[in-house]
Amino acid sequence: MKPVLILIVLGIALFHLGLAQPIVYEKGTFGYDLTLMQAHYKPIVLKSGKSRIALLADFQGRVMTSSSAGDQGESYGWFDRSSIEKGVFAEKNNVLGGEDRLWFGPEYGEFSLFFPHGRAMTGQNLVVPPVMDTESYELVSKTENTAIFFKEAILTNYKNTSFTIAVTRKVSLLKTEEILGRLGIQQNGLSIVGFESHNTMKNTGTEDWSKDYGLVCLWSLSAFPSHEDNMVIIPVEEGHHTPVTQYWTKVGKERLRRVGNTILYKADGNHMHKIGLKAEKLCPVLASYSPSKKLLTIVRFSYSGKGDYVNSLWDKNAPPYEGDVINVFNDGPMKERGPFGPLYELETSSEAKALKVGQSIDHKHSTYHFEGTPEQLNKIAKKVLGANLEELMNTFHQ
Numbered sequence: 001m002k003p004v005l006i007l008i009v010l011g012i013a014l015f016h017l018g019l020a021q022p023i024v025y026e027k028g029t030f031g032y033d034l035t036l037m038q039a040h041y042k043p044i045v046l047k048s049g050k051s052r053i054a055l056l057a058d059f060q061g062r063v064m065t066s067s068s069a070g071d072q073g074e075s076y077g078w079f080d081r082s083s084i085e086k087g088v089f090a091e092k093n094n095v096l097g098g099e100d101r102l103w104f105g106p107e108y109g110e111f112s113l114f115f116p117h118g119r120a121m122t123g124q125n126l127v128v129p130p131v132m133d134t135e136s137y138e139l140v141s142k143t144e145n146t147a148i149f150f151k152e153a154i155l156t157n158y159k160n161t162s163f164t165i166a167v168t169r170k171v172s173l174l175k176t177e178e179i180l181g182r183l184g185i186q187q188n189g190l191s192i193v194g195f196e197s198h199n200t201m202k203n204t205g206t207e208d209w210s211k212d213y214g215l216v217c218l219w220s221l222s223a224f225p226s227h228e229d230n231m232v233i234i235p236v237e238e239g240h241h242t243p244v245t246q247y248w249t250k251v252g253k254e255r256l257r258r259v260g261n262t263i264l265y266k267a268d269g270n271h272m273h274k275i276g277l278k279a280e281k282l283c284p285v286l287a288s289y290s291p292s293k294k295l296l297t298i299v300r301f302s303y304s305g306k307g308d309y310v311n312s313l314w315d316k317n318a319p320p321y322e323g324d325v326i327n328v329f330n331d332g333p334m335k336e337r338g339p340f341g342p343l344y345e346l347e348t349s350s351e352a353k354a355l356k357v358g359q360s361i362d363h364k365h366s367t368y369h370f371e372g373t374p375e376q377l378n379k380i381a382k383k384v385l386g387a388n389l390e391e392l393m394n395t396f397h398q
Helices: 003-016 030-038 081-086 176-183 374-384 389-395
Strands: 044-048 051-056 062-067 101-105 138-142 146-156 162-174 191-203 217-225 231-235 244-247 256-259 262-266 273-278 285-290 295-301 324-330 343-349 360-371
Touching (some): 051 162, 062 101, 062 191, 062 360, 162 176, 191 217
Antiparallel strands (some): 044 051, 217 343, 231 262, 231 285
């Protein structure tokens, strides 16, 4: 028997006897995170070439992380690895993260879904509803590139109005050709992964919804690890001075700048803060760029350019239906809280509609990661964002 054949036969025998050594992945790789999840859960892995995404039905069918270079590639998502590894969670308000998770808004105000009726709206009283925290979704179907989840739930707002809903969540891993076609770009040796969540919410209650008693929106959030040189890029329509909402604290030009038709925000995980942009002269795209990681991340979302958007600004006097479409969260210390990761989040919201019984609303949130040379990434940024990455990065050093 030839030596190679002997090794193959021996390997098969050892595998069946349970003596074969498992592959050990380096920390920070997709394979490492997948192994970690497999210790307590049954992650769903969607594959296309070297592209990977890992989902957990146990936590709303959220995309936990992704890779553009197979199991040995970098794990792009941020999630609470400690809690996942232990399989132990707090009774409420877990910071689970994930590259694409589904929440519902608003967070604050008279129609908030995060504060019990009659309780003071302070950070200590905020409660993340279980359907957004540690409740599972039912896996309805799965293919090589798609997973569909379903959940029935009841949400109750601060006015004590209840919303009976049915949620369908379809997560799709996109093939490279589809990504290039959608963005109108060429690959040219880039390492690419892209995926999309298509979320639908149906009013399955017995009453029509009314603006007088509060509405609900779909809220997609993407959590990523922070890097010291990480910059968020938000293009706006040419010639329009779109105002930027600032949450909790104010920041200066060292973190937030406007360059032409582009808003720049430093999301490095060193200062807890949040910004937002309202539904006025927006482009349905935002991005982040880290030169040290040679990584460009782009998020696109469904956006009609009009409609009512719930307001989650922590201001009791804020108009309830003049909220933000885009939000960016930067982690960091703030009083006795944080940092959680450190991490940063790119967030998008659907409009809110007074749904009649049986009516639905949906929201699409697409995430694309590109690893490559500065020149390669700059070509994509110019095409998709209308931005020159080198020039933008230099603005924070002037």
